[in-house]
Amino acid sequence: MARRMTTEDWIVSSVNYALLAVITLITLYPFYYLIIVSFNSGQDTLLGGIYFWPRDFTLENYQAFFSDSKWVKAFGISVLRTVVGGAAGVFFTCLVAYGLSYKDLLFKKLYFVLVIIAMYFSGGLIPYYVLLRELHLINTFWVYVIPSLLNIFFLLIAVSFFREIPKELHESAKIDGANDLSIFFRIIIPVSMPLIATMGLFIGVGQWNSWLDSAYFVQSENLRTLTYRMMEIINQSNISQEAAAFGRGSSSVTSFSIQVTAMVIAVAPIMCVYPFLQKYFVKGMMLGSVKE
């Protein structure tokens, strides 16, 4: 619809664009700044004045990161918990949801009441810790995976998704001699790929970003995650307020530059999947939203 722009239109539009540009800059620039600093020599960064591009380009920060076994181990644990925790969480949640989606399920109401209560109420962190200790999950890798196997939010979404799958698919497989278990693997999972992608992303991102469990349910230095190590180094540099030389004396790497590099590495996987999968992110948000 072609329309004459009034003066008000001009003013509103330009103010709006200007504000949006500022907001977007504030949102994105911190990420950009991290990237340029991570490629800049650590000692040089301390002089300040880096705003747009690396002044003294180097890969030393990344070399230092990947040659320090503490960081490499933390990175490995984070990758492992994301993959294992994500896959196991998606699988178990889908399996339970498949059971709950059965139309004539006996005791269905009771099951849903149990699920809803568990969704809104919790015993709090302290009894939870006592439980984990009793189950001997404290200080093991499995504390990252097992307690988060069932995601109640996605359980409810998956139930309503599975219910939408045409019954005919189910029935024709039955006629071909499949039982309910093989129907789950051969039919339900393949046709639910959009749902599984969304769940995998959210649960995986949650695993990748999680820090509290590594800080308090684990004491072994071998099981620390990337986010935990980051928190550690940020707190250290906040307290000392001076950038101590990192590792070998001749290196230009500082604890600040290694911190920034770790942050880039923590954000990079999310940035990589982001452009391709943001439509799933939005879908996931709308799946659970309040509808008018």
Added chain:
Amino acid sequence: MKLQPKPKLESGRCIQPDLRRLTLWKRFKKQGYFQAFVLTGMFFLLIFNYTPMLGIIMAFKNYTIADGIAGIFTSDWIGLKHFSEFINDYRFGEIVRNTLVLSFLKIIFTFPAPIIFAIMLNEVRYSVLKRFFQTASYLPHFISWVVVLGLASTFFSVNNGLVNEALVSLNIIKEPLPLLFDPDYFWGMAVGTAIWKEMGWWTIIFLAAIAGISPTLYEAAEIDGAGRLARIWYVTLPSMMGTIVVVLILTIGSMLGGGLVGSNFEQAFLFGNNVNNATSEIVQTYAFKVGLAQGRFAYAAAIDLIQAVISVILIFSSNYIAKKLSGRGLF
């Protein structure tokens, strides 16, 4: 709960109890796989959700961690001793104040932000630009609070922090501000980082509400001589009201935990330190430190329980209001 369809009245035939049980068992067996999957899930909930809920009774007991989980049930009752200890704690007033102030500030400032941002995005005519602005805006939602802490400590640092550097060079301030350490700045930091991280994400829901507005309303308003701002004020905002009210009520229900924008616990825990402790210590972080760091589990559980009870009251009352207003609640 109804396990069996009621026997039909007109049949007049009474079903034998054995037969009924048999048919129930038969029906159960027929859906064996489904029941097996569901029961595994229920077993999981029983262990990881319901056992801790029962464990909360330790708040009324003389319990130590050495007693294990069974000790929760066998240890002696001591009534409200832990609760009265907390209320008489010299930090009680400060901690409760911090929790309430942080919760209210977050609602006041972070709730309108996505609404305004959604309206601003809606005013962008070029869909490519609009998508770019929107996509950029919810990127921070997906990064960890630890990274947000790292970003804040980079940008707000007293040494070389870009924000302080810019403010000093623009002559707005003379000395760099200790934004991360001074208790005076903690609440502002918490609210600001929450908006930065979550505004774009909550915009999605409001944009969906705007998308549902019929274009004829705008056309009619235009014919009546309404300009851009008048159309926003008289068409867009009133049409969003339903969504705004529902989201607001849900936010109030969860406000002590931080509402919909980022948990108070994570923020207070990560941005809190010994220096800004006077404003950054909230009920949850205090309970956490007392419990896990000092090993006083029962006392910490009691502190947690006080907040949990208030939260439950908030959830139920806000849900009740939501149902009254919109006919749609959480449960």
